[in-house]
Amino acid sequence: MSDTPPSPSTRYPAGGQAFPHKDLTGISDLPPWQILYLLDEAEQWVALNRQRNKHVDVLAGLTIINAFFENSTRTLLSFEIAGKRLGADVVNMHAAQSSVKKGETLIDTATTLNAMRADAIVIRHASSGAVRLIADKVDCPVLNAGDGRHEHPTQALLDALTMRQWMRSRGSEEFTGLKVAICGDILHSRVARSNVLLLTALGADVRVCAPPALMPAAIEQMRVSAYTNFDEAIDDVDVVMMLRLQNERMSGPFIPSAREYRHLYGLTQTRLKRAAPHALVMHPGPMNRGVEIDSDVADHLERSAITTQVEMGVAIRMACLDVLTRRARGIEGWEALS
Amino acid sequence: MKPMAPLTITGGKLLTGSGEPTAGAIRCEGDHITAVGDVAAQDGDRTVDAKGKIVMPGIIDLGVFEIDKPAFHFGGVTRAALMPDQPPPLDYPARVRFAASFGKPDFWVHPIAAATRGLEGNELPELGLMKDAGAKAVSSGRKWITDSGVMLRVLQYAAMLGLPFISHAEDAGIAGGAVATDGETATRLGLASAPAEAEALAVMRDVTLAEMAGAHLHIRQVTTAAALDIVRKAKDRGVRVTCGVTPAHFMLSDIAVNGFLTFARLSPPLRAESDRRAVLAALADGTIDVVASGHDPRGPEDKRLPFADAAPGMAGAETLLPLTLQLVRDGVIDMTRMAQLLCVNPAKILGVPAGRLEAGLEADIAIVDPDRPWIVDSDRMEAQAGNTPFDKQPVQGRALALFKGGMDVKV
Numbered sequence: 239m240s241d242t243p244p245s246p247s248t249r250y251p252a253g254g255q256a257f258p259h260k261d262l263t264g265i266s267d268l269p270p271w272q273i274l275y276l277l278d279e280a281e282q283w284v285a286l287n288r289q290r291n292k293h294v295d296v297l298a299g300l301t302i303i304n305a306f307f308e309n310s311t312r313t314l315l316s317f318e319i320a321g322k323r324l325g326a327d328v329v330n331m332h333a334a335q336s337s338v339k340k341g342e343t344l345i346d347t348a349t350t351l352n353a354m355r356a357d358a359i360v361i362r363h364a365s366s367g368a369v370r371l372i373a374d375k376v377d378c379p380v381l382n383a384g385d386g387r388h389e390h391p392t393q394a395l396l397d398a399l400t401m402r403q404w405m406r407s408r409g410s411e412e413f414t415g416l417k418v419a420i421c422g423d424i425l426h427s428r429v430a431r432s433n434v435l436l437l438t439a440l441g442a443d444v445r446v447c448a449p450p451a452l453m454p455a456a457i458e459q460m461r462v463s464a465y466t467n468f469d470e471a472i473d474d475v476d477v478v479m480m481l482r483l484q485n486e487r488m489s490g491p492f493i494p495s496a497r498e499y500r501h502l503y504g505l506t507q508t509r510l511k512r513a514a515p516h517a518l519v520m521h522p523g524p525m526n527r528g529v530e531i532d533s534d535v536a537d538h539l540e541r542s543a544i545t546t547q548v549e550m551g552v553a554i555r556m557a558c559l560d561v562l563t564r565r566a567r568g569i570e571g572w573e574a575l576s
Numbered sequence: 577m578k579p580m581a582p583l584t585i586t587g588g589k590l591l592t593g594s595g596e597p598t599a600g601a602i603r604c605e606g607d608h609i610t611a612v613g614d615v616a617a618q619d620g621d622r623t624v625d626a627k628g629k630i631v632m633p634g635i636i637d638l639g640v641f642e643i644d645k646p647a648f649h650f651g652g653v654t655r656a657a658l659m660p661d662q663p664p665p666l667d668y669p670a671r672v673r674f675a676a677s678f679g680k681p682d683f684w685v686h687p688i689a690a691a692t693r694g695l696e697g698n699e700l701p702e703l704g705l706m707k708d709a710g711a712k713a714v715s716s717g718r719k720w721i722t723d724s725g726v727m728l729r730v731l732q733y734a735a736m737l738g739l740p741f742i743s744h745a746e747d748a749g750i751a752g753g754a755v756a757t758d759g760e761t762a763t764r765l766g767l768a769s770a771p772a773e774a775e776a777l778a779v780m781r782d783v784t785l786a787e788m789a790g791a792h793l794h795i796r797q798v799t800t801a802a803a804l805d806i807v808r809k810a811k812d813r814g815v816r817v818t819c820g821v822t823p824a825h826f827m828l829s830d831i832a833v834n835g836f837l838t839f840a841r842l843s844p845p846l847r848a849e850s851d852r853r854a855v856l857a858a859l860a861d862g863t864i865d866v867v868a869s870g871h872d873p874r875g876p877e878d879k880r881l882p883f884a885d886a887a888p889g890m891a892g893a894e895t896l897l898p899l900t901l902q903l904v905r906d907g908v909i910d911m912t913r914m915a916q917l918l919c920v921n922p923a924k925i926l927g928v929p930a931g932r933l934e935a936g937l938e939a940d941i942a943i944v945d946p947d948r949p950w951i952v953d954s955d956r957m958e959a960q961a962g963n964t965p966f967d968k969q970p971v972q973g974r975a976l977a978l979f980k981g982g983m984d985v986k987v
Contacts, residue, residue, distance in 0.1 A: 343881070344881065367882050367883045367884075370836060388766030454762075454763040456759045460760070
């Protein structure tokens with residue numbers, strides 16, 4: 239892996255013009271260069287996270303609230319670590335078991351968090367569009383940690399950072415023409431949508447693969463090619479990104495059984511041979527080993543980037559928290575948005 | 577109440593319900609129209625000068641969810657057929673009787689009886705007694721009756737009573753849980769969606785069963801090309817089927833929900849642009865019989881929510897007339913057809929003596945300036961709530977005066 243990440247300062251507009259958004263609610267709001275800006279910003283945190291002392295004080299004195307209206311372990315932990323490594327006070331609100339259950343509306347919860355003077359709010363919610371709804375009602379930056387089937391922008395960014403690190407180790411960092419297959423429950427996946435938006439924006443050749451019942455209508459309109467045959471979908475691809483199949487969808491309404499799913503859509507060693515010889519294997523986790531991905535593929539030292547994805551996740555979230563709080567911190571050149 | 581002096585409206589262009597507007601006057605005695613056309617005011621008459629504007633029958637809004645008088649009066653509506661989806665549902669004669677008297681004297685409500693108890697889709701309620709209590713139709717409300725056996729029996733019963741059945745055509749198996757129509761917008765926003773064919777399937781079944789039962793089927797909203805084709809062919813075969821649509825489905829397509837705008841969350845959902853064009857064609861060729869508001873005012877507690885959690889529906893009473901007039905300005909329909917869509921056909925379907933300017937009918941009359949411009953503003957509406965997808969949109973056409981049963985509602 240190269241040791242000389244590009245310097246963000248030379249490639250982007252000065253100051254706040256580099257990222258003129260209050261919130262990060264979706265990749266769909268970002269032109270390609272703003273995506274690259276966040277990736278470049280994350281490089282410094284990748285480096286920091288690999289040192290013994292992983293702490294800086296850039297967000298000292300700021301309060302970050304992680305409001306998770308839907309259960310999460312990994313993403314919540316990743317955001318919590320990211321905030322703490324930057325020196326912020328991080329509070330987790332497990333809204334799945336809170337007053338939301340008592341009938342308080344989402345807007346009231348948002349207003350409450352706002353009144354507590356959070357400096358950034360990270361939100362996960364089971365309904366598409368819920369994060370945008372809150373973002374419009376609060377003063378501080380809002381980061382989308384997943385809203386329904388809509389978007390999960392930090393996941394797509396960390397996936398892109400993972401791919402770019404891998405490409406760099408192979409002597410390139412150009413997404414144009416990179417062949418990526420995203421396979422699994424595309425219909426219900428916010429990870430798939432954000433990745434499709436990000437990768438197509440950067441010029442990658444994206445294929446999505448799912449059984450018909452789990453393929454969204456008109457997905458081709460998002461500039462991808464759609465496959466129901468997994469073998470055809472991964473033919474000669476550079477990256478195979480597997481998605482988690484939710485337990486409740488495994489037997490019955492959408493697909494007959496876990497073993498039939500593995501038979502048709504599981505990533506096995508044999509199947510992986512159809513991809514390019516160097517192909518990278520990714521999975522946002524948590525995995526169903528032996529269902530969508532076999533253990534020998536998931537744990538393959540050269541091919542699997544699954545743990546790298548987790549590592550990049552912390553760096554990306556640090557970058558997003560840093561960039562989005564610059565206006566509040568009065569960083570030079572980062573004036574308030576009009 | 578002392579008897580009102582007879583009313584004569586002069587100087588207007590009469591849109592009677594048959595033919596294009598022609599200059600003329602209209603005279604009413606008591607609550608009825610007594611003469612139309614070449615009539616003059618008599619001594620002691622109250623006279624109103626229409627000043628060259630359109631004089632038309634009061635609009636009959638077929639299928640509303642709320643009796644929201646100020647909004648209806650603003651929109652030139654004098655009667656509305658109330659959907660059975662009320663708390664509690666209109667599945668009991670006393671509730672129907674109460675609803676029927678609710679708006680009088682200056683607004684008439686024609687209750688629509690619930691087709692099944694509690695609108696649950698299982699058991700027949702007392703449809704005959706509800707008819708005597710004032711019900712003018714039978715309906716499954718916002719839902720589709722999934723059990724075809726139940727649907728057939730309800731249709732047979734409605735046919736026996738001479739009541740039309742008003743259906744909501746969305747196949748529950750395919751559309752269950754969906755909040756949008758299949759397409760790029762729903763996929764990008766990550767909204768649960770169903771194919772447009774869910775409507776065609778439901779229409780096909782309902783038409784088939786209605787034909788078997790000899791019932792009059794009215795599909796309150798037909799919003800897709802495929803379903804309109806089925807209705808068109810059924811009409812050609814002579815099946816007693818009529819259908820309607822709301823302005824949202826001929827003015828807007830599914831892209832209006834972009835940004836998760838819950839004011840554009842409707843049921844059936846807003847459709848693809850090709851379907852919107854098919855609706856326009858069906859309005860032009862006569863396949864669609866009724867344009868109604870589907871008036872369903874919903875406050876922030878129902879609408880300021882994530883899209884999928886928000887209640888469907890829009891406050892439409894105030895925009896019904898101007899948006900239908902837009903069809904006339906765009907050359908899709910003429911004024912005669914507009915009067916049929918808003919007044920004549922709804923009256924015919926409900927079997928009420930109104931909807932035309934004709935001697936002997938109830939004196940429900942609107943004076944309308946078809947060109948008067950105004951801007952829809954969801955913060956300043958007469959309706960109980962401002963949930964309109966047409967917020968801040970300039971429109972043309974407004975009811976200047978309204979008479980219900982010869983009585984001044986607004987002048």
